[in-house]
Amino acid sequence: MLEKIPAAVGHALSGLKAGLEKAVFHAEFPDAPATIALTSPDFADGAALPARFTADGEGTTPALAWSNLPAGTAAVVILAEDADSPTPHPLVHLIAWNLAPAMSDLAEGALTADAPVDLGKNSFLKDGWLPPDPPSGHGAHRYLFQVYALDRRLDLSPSPGRGALLDAMRGHVLAKGSLTGTYQRR
Helix, strand or coil: CHHHCCHHHHHHCCCCCCCHHHCHHHHCCCCCCCCCEEECCCCCCCEECCHHHCCCCCCCCCCEEEECCCCCCCEEEEEEEECCCCCCCCEEEEEEEEECCCCCEECCCCCCCCCCCEECECCCCCECCCCCCCCCCCCCEEEEEEEEEECCCCCCCCCCCHHHHHHHHCCCEEEEEEEEEEECCC
């Protein structure tokens, strides 16, 4: 969708970015210990996301794996945000919640709207993965994949958005972890 925005518009907006400090990981739960290791066999922390995970490719979710969940973890949340979207707040690309603490990974392509996990609404108001689709000429975007260990399962209505998720998580985050992938449309 954003690939149709002319590169000149992307260049004009290049100074407008939500900012990493507004991502949930930094803004909402700064005191939660960052002790969970989050990795992907598809990209290294800080490296480029392969195009197959974006709107320029198949748009599937990358594989993710996490370890070091603390004792007492009752549920896991996965959240992905674009810290460099030309919006006031990071764009939400994925909300997956109430994952079982016995889970330690998700296969490539596992988080679609028909996945057998609880998914929330991305910024385009659809359940599941919103593939990265930065405007041409806007520069590299940082996609922050986040994992949270909670001390209880969340009681949310189906398809919660970012605000409802954060409200339910407050006071229940035991630990967190993150992995950053970048993508730039040429």
